[in-house]
Amino acid sequence: KAGVTQTPRYLIKTRGQQVTLSCSPISGHRSVSWYQQTPGQGLQFLFEYFSETQRNKGNFPGRFSGRQFSNSRSEMNVSTLELGDSALYLCASSLVETSMNTEAFFGQGTRLTVV
Amino acid sequence: AQKVTQVQTEISVVEKEDVTLDCVYETRDTTYYLFWYKQPPSGELVFLIRRNSFDEQNEISGRYSWNFQKSTSSFNFTITASQVVDSAVYFCALRRGSSNTGKLIFGQGTTLQVKP
Numbered sequence: 001k002a003g004v005t006q007t008p009r010y011l012i013k014t015r016g017q018q019v020t021l022s023c024s025p026i027s028g029h030r031s032v033s034w035y036q037q038t039p040g041q042g043l044q045f046l047f048e049y050f051s052e053t054q055r056n057k058g059n060f061p062g063r064f065s066g067r068q069f070s071n072s073r074s075e076m077n078v079s080t081l082e083l084g085d086s087a088l089y090l091c092a093s094s095l096v097e098t099s100m101n102t103e104a105f106f107g108q109g110t111r112l113t114v115v
Numbered sequence: 116a117q118k119v120t121q122v123q124t125e126i127s128v129v130e131k132e133d134v135t136l137d138c139v140y141e142t143r144d145t146t147y148y149l150f151w152y153k154q155p156p157s158g159e160l161v162f163l164i165r166r167n168s169f170d171e172q173n174e175i176s177g178r179y180s181w182n183f184q185k186s187t188s189s190f191n192f193t194i195t196a197s198q199v200v201d202s203a204v205y206f207c208a209l210r211r212g213s214s215n216t217g218k219l220i221f222g223q224g225t226t227l228q229v230k231p
Binding site: 031033035042043045048055056058088090092094102103104105106107108109111 | 150152157158159160161162165206216217218219220221222223224
């Protein structure tokens with residue numbers, strides 16, 4: 001059974017550009033969450049999707065957005081990139097919809113560098 | 116508010132030593148879930164264990180064991196006879212049980228270095 005797949009693995013962008021990251025969850029998983037990891041702030045929750053609906057959102061500016069497709073694949077977009085957006089972006093998928101006792105499985109992440 | 120604090124930022128041990136990573140959490144929820152994840156240099160977070168708030172039974176899995184104590188809001192992780200392959204960053208995380216969300220609240224992580 002394939003795990004969570006994130007593409008691309010590495011990305012270098014220039015300030016002011018926009019970027020789209022992709023996440024394919026484990027087959028059968030309908031919940032997808034995104035996290036940003038930086039040395040200074042650690043792992044921070046960005047947003048969560050279930051059945052194409054955003055269910056929860058972290059404390060990030062509107063430049064960060066996401067969506068989920070009918071096949072549960074998810075994308076996140078960052079517009080007008082800033083140097084501080086350089087981070088490892090991790091996607092996690094879960095089997096069920098509620099905060100029940102299920103674990104989240106993570107992809108290897110996309111390392112974004114903004115220059 | 117929910118919060119997870121990992122007491123140690125970095126730990127360095129010599130192979131075969133036992134090591135304990137401490138995690139303290141804060142929540143007002145009566146139902147919640149605690150997790151430990153391992154992050155090797157490749158970046159992926161590898162799930163290790165989930166513990167429900169209503170189940171205080173400790174767990175052992177090979178060289179790994181977890182001690183959950185609600186009275187002290189702690190969920191500590193012990194590696195027995197550590198190996199070089201255990202070197203990684205370990206994260207403790209909390210998920211609320213009272214709201215419809217899968218959001219994880221992570222601690223800052225503990226970097227474990229196991230020297231040969």
